[in-house]
Amino acid sequence: CDVCLVGSEMCIRDRFNVTGERRDGRVGIWVTRDGGREDKIAAIGVRIRRWVTLHGIAINVEPDLGHFDGIVPCGIDPGQYGVTSLVDLGLPVTATDVDVALAASFKTVFGPAER
Numbered sequence: 001c002d003v004c005l006v007g008s009e010m011c012i013r014d015r016f017n018v019t020g021e022r023r024d025g026r027v028g029i030w031v032t033r034d035g036g037r038e039d040k041i042a043a044i045g046v047r048i049r050r051w052v053t054l055h056g057i058a059i060n061v062e063p064d065l066g067h068f069d070g071i072v073p074c075g076i077d078p079g080q081y082g083v084t085s086l087v088d089l090g091l092p093v094t095a096t097d098v099d100v101a102l103a104a105s106f107k108t109v110f111g112p113a114e115r
Contacts, residue, residue: 012059015105016086041084060085061095062085
């Protein structure tokens with residue numbers, strides 16, 4: 001869902017002043033750190049089962065980044081790329097802050113929800 005990634009990209013850029021970008025050949029939203037290293041900050045997940053499609057996005061707010069040490073998240077090369085979060089980037093934000101920002105970004109992308 002490319003549109004979902006656009007919404008999350010807008011969210012972290014417009015609301016938190018973090019430049020996140022998509023990269024050819026890699027899934028998710030990436031930020032460039034000091035020294036040029038690129039770290040993944042957001043991703044999309046898709047599952048199809050019995051003709052039903054489920055999808056969602058994830059923005060790393062404040063996870064314990066040490067949990068990523070023992071795995072290769074999303075198949076990324078840990079020697080070349082890393083994983084980061086908004087808090088790791090020095091932003092004192094909460095999951096609620098991100099929920100509000102995502103709702104505003106999605107409203108911009110998709111238009112207001114009809115009830």
